[in-house]
Amino acid sequence: MNRLSKTIGALTLSAGLAFSFGSVSHATAPSVDFIDVSHHNSELGLPLSFYQxxxxxxxxxxxxxVSDGQSYVDPAASVNIANAKQAGMAVHAYHYARFKSTVQAKAEAKWFDKKLKLVGFDKKKGWPGRCGRRGWLA
Incomplete structure (x- = not known):
């Protein structure tokens, strides 16, 4: 009888474990408003089909x-911007800042501003900012 009790106990435990794994509930996937892309996703830029x-x-x-520090331009930026625009997405840009002083921060801001045009943004098509200034727009 001891052996029968152990066998029934083992079967009960196995069935309980099987049912517990079978009824796992999944959380709702978070909504995604935008994606962040760079050369880390593809050194040559992501294809149009990805954006579509x-x-x-x-x-x-x-x-x-678009840029990093005071000397780096992301090699995939132009392709990513062009393909995202062609897919009908709103396109925004960012600079990866590395400054450690106000002087360096200003230099990086100037670097970023110059590189935006290089990769396909146009100041003349800018957006009205909070201060009423015009900015860059792809």
Whole structure:
């Protein structure tokens, strides 16, 4: 009888474990408002089909890395910007800052400003900012 009790106990435990794994609930996936892309995703830039898939999936905007520090331009920025625009997404840009002083911060801001035009942004098509100034727009 001892052996029968152990066998029934083992079967009960196994069935309990099997049912506990079978009824795992999944959390709702978070909503995605935009994606962040850079050369880390693809050194040559992501293809148009990638952006079209994102757009079809309900992602309407992208933020593209343009520059870093005072001497680096992301090699994939131009392709990412052009393909995201062609897919009908809103395109934004960012600079990866490394400054450690106000002087360096100003130099990096100037670097970023110059590189925006290089990768396909146009100041003349700018957006009205909070202060009423015009900025860059892809």
């Amino acid at each position: 898939t994102m757009k079809a999936g309900g992602i309407n905007a992208v933020v593209v890395k």
